[in-house]
Amino acid sequence: MSKHHTLADIIHPGRTGCTLPQLDVPMAELPAEGQMRHELRLPEVSEGQIVRYFTALSKQNYALDDGLYPLGSCTMKYNPKWHEDVVRTPGFAALHPYQTAASVQGALKLMFELQQYLAEITGMDAGCLSPMAGAQGELACALMMKKYFQSRGDRKRQRVLIPDSAHGTNAATAAMGGFEVGVVSSDSEGNVDLVRLKNMMSDDVAFLALTMPTTLGLFDPSIDGIISIVHEAGGFVYGDGANMNALLGQAKFGDMGFDCVHLNLHKTFSTPHGGGGPGAGPICVNADLEDYLPAPVVIQYDEGKYGLSYPDKSIGAIGTFYGNFSVLVKAYAYIRSLGAEGLKAVSENAIINANYIKEKLKKYYVLPYDRPCMHEVVFSGSRQRTKGIRTLDIAKRLLDYGFHPPTVYFPLVVDEAMMIEPTETESKETLDTFVEAMQKIAEEVINDPEILRSAPISTPVGRLDEATAARDPDLRWEG
């Protein structure tokens, strides 16, 4: 067990990590004493020590460049390296958001084209790139639909319907949009229960939030029924596009009748996760909602120039500026490097890889829905639970096998859920190694359960005391 290293260990008064120029203008009178701060307790460390500190920290991370992240609904696909170089070019990196449109035509052109590509891919009429994460894209959609109804004098629609398998952000977003949440249950096939939906759908519902494929990794074949039930009652259908990786080139949200959709560029479109962000959550909408898009959207004038525009009935700005521009550049690069055929190959391979894992593991783990899945497959750890081992233990033991665990305990409708999404960028060899690890763990559950309960044993730290961290949080350096 090695010593725990913190910045405090390498701080020493007088050290510095960078050089700065001398003052080359006359000194002005400083602000009054009362305005000046007396203490600034920031580190004092030399550059080399800084590099060693962060290098050591980085080595305690498992990252996508190390290995598989089979996280369902996260689409942890390979992050192409040339994208990283492109965004660092000064022509993209050194642009101030307040520069005149004339001086940033290249940036605006890229954004305009990306808006178009995303609308084309989703089968929608218009798009907006300013949401900085999927959840923000969801919120923008909720606010747009709310304003749509209010502007027509329809103030009755205070509710939103969300399937019981939905991601937590759907419900949290609905609440931020001032809506009440009604939960629609799934049937035994994992599809939306149409009878329940019909009963719950009325003229007090603004929209149904629907993830497609669902969070169970399944395409709901009654999609037409779902959409028409909602539309007949005058509501919208919002598509949670987190699982877009399964639909690229296979089906378009707009064709199916969705009214608005958000996308996660850090999932489907290969931009890196950064340990939690930055991502981007652009939205695409149909003609009904186009005027309500957040400001700004990028437009092209008749003479071919590009500019930023404030849609007529916009819900307003949802961010200070125009979105996470460097993330947008990477997604643009990705789409240009794949083209229509390449995007279709992505979804096909993602689907094949997930079904392969499904077949290989269904002997060992309970498969609640034994039918072709899309880009992800959900298993239940219920059989292992009868032996006293929980999905959490399986996840922690996978760490010892050198893999990041799948998504666990989501969706809520599956007991002891494990959601596995390999993505198309994984080779069959990697999948086989993962399957082998999962098989070995299934055996360990029977023959050596204690090793699961004490897992992980080969990671930088073992299981952490989350109870104390919650009861008595320690959130910053002492002193």
Next chain:
Amino acid sequence: MNPKEYKYTKDNEWIFFESDGVGRIGITDYAQAHLGDVVFLELGSVGTEVSQFGKIGEIESVKAVSDLFTPVSGTVTEINQKAVDKPSLVNTDPYGDGWLVKLEISNPTELDALMSSDEYEQLTSH
């Protein structure tokens, strides 16, 4: 294992009818095991009037939040400050020091709708 003198609800609360018309409420061992390490209690305030099966608080564990419902109607007379200060008591002693709320029972006949220890045992044995 669930105390025989207590009454139970299907939401995994228990109530013990103290002699002076006061009921003491907590969550069962099954509930605390299911929740995991309890980290925070939100129990409202003294003097609040509550109705049977209404929500009167929240119990937070590391990974979940559980609503606390009152088994009977009444007025809150005491909050267990010891448990608020040390939420782990709910895990280690759910029927004793881990009690949550006391209230003055307004309608003692409501106790009849509650489960006995045996009935609750049956419910949770699957």
Next chain:
Amino acid sequence: MTSPYIPNTDDIRRAMFDDIGVHSIEDLLQDIPKKYRNPRLNLPPALSEFELTRNLSRMANLNDNLDNFVCFLGAGYYRHFIPAVVEHIVGRSEFYTAYTPYQAEVSQGTLQSIFDYQSLVCELTGMDVSNAGMYDGGTAAAEAALMACRLTHRYKIAVLSTVHPRYYNVIETYANGQDIPLVKVDSSLSNLLSGCACLVVQHPNFFGNFINMEKCAQKAHDAGALLIVATNPISLGMLVPPGDLGADVVVAEGQPLGNPLSFGGPGLGIFTCRKEYLRQLPGRIVSKTLDKAGQIGYVMTLQTREQHIRREKATSNICSNENLVALAIVVYLTALGKKGLRRVAELCYHKAHYAAASINCLAGYSLVSSEEFFNEFLVNCPVSPQRINEALYNAGIIGGLDLSHVVKNGMLLCVTEVNTKEEIDRLIDVMAKFAESKNE
């Protein structure tokens, strides 16, 4: 076309189909109604990395980038020196390709750096606790206002008129979601604060000037409202932190701390507050703790506030944030350190004051406000800022922000440590060309 990002080949896929028990991909897509299948994607044909690198380079060259221009734009996003060490660390794939640290045992690098970030920004702002960061300064201000509503159970938000207009717009958009009205207040701070959950101010304000923080704090607190202060994090290298001036919540745009301009994103919303508000704090929070063997480690905590557990009762719907930007902030603040950040702030201050004094000397130009300022100031110009900026552009300079809709011929200028005396003098020279002649 074979993709470098798809390792499985046709023969491998055929073997996999056998294992799955199907003949082709068609068998796996039966749940999708046929009428929706195989839609046409009207996209440009794929190009190679070589061709696209060139294409994108051409697109980038259509932009006037600030490596080729001197710049005096600020107004919420700032050009500062970024030590090379920042990008080298942020560019490590162990950091940038990692996922959100839900599995703490293999994410200690990410988690410890967030803990360092939380510590550093609390020190800067003078507040007790910080989250792991929000999307940007504007949304941090919006979420702070919503938090104030939850804490006070009042549903009205007061915003001082000198707050960044874009921040006002973002707060309004978020507040509209819950039908919470905004009230704009001027610096007299009359009794418009009654019934408000908070007063949102910016210090230094949008025009660069210091505001009367004592008065704002007193008025807000007398009305039972929280004081939310948006600030410039570089200024905190030399100015008293808002936490010491009565702030209850301090938010800021984190971009200036080691991050490129990048046309406005990604940035990061710094969000710090008093410890009493911890349970209502939105976003991720990291705590130090111990593992089973007694080793120090870090873990995400109080997750029950967040969307994945609390769902519709969550403190916010935020899931992904700007984590890598937070890492850049930690490296930047560590590299600059105590003396370095102070020095950067002073360089900005003195250079801006030199520029302002020089401009003030030009006939027809005047500073709009005589209040103290940090590194931005609003100037009344003798002609339209547009004309001046055109001339500046021809001299290789991007001038200040045109605010003539706020103040006649108003231009908001910003000077940072990257502007040399020579550059400032060149700015003055061009501006002098529009100075009113003394003989007129």
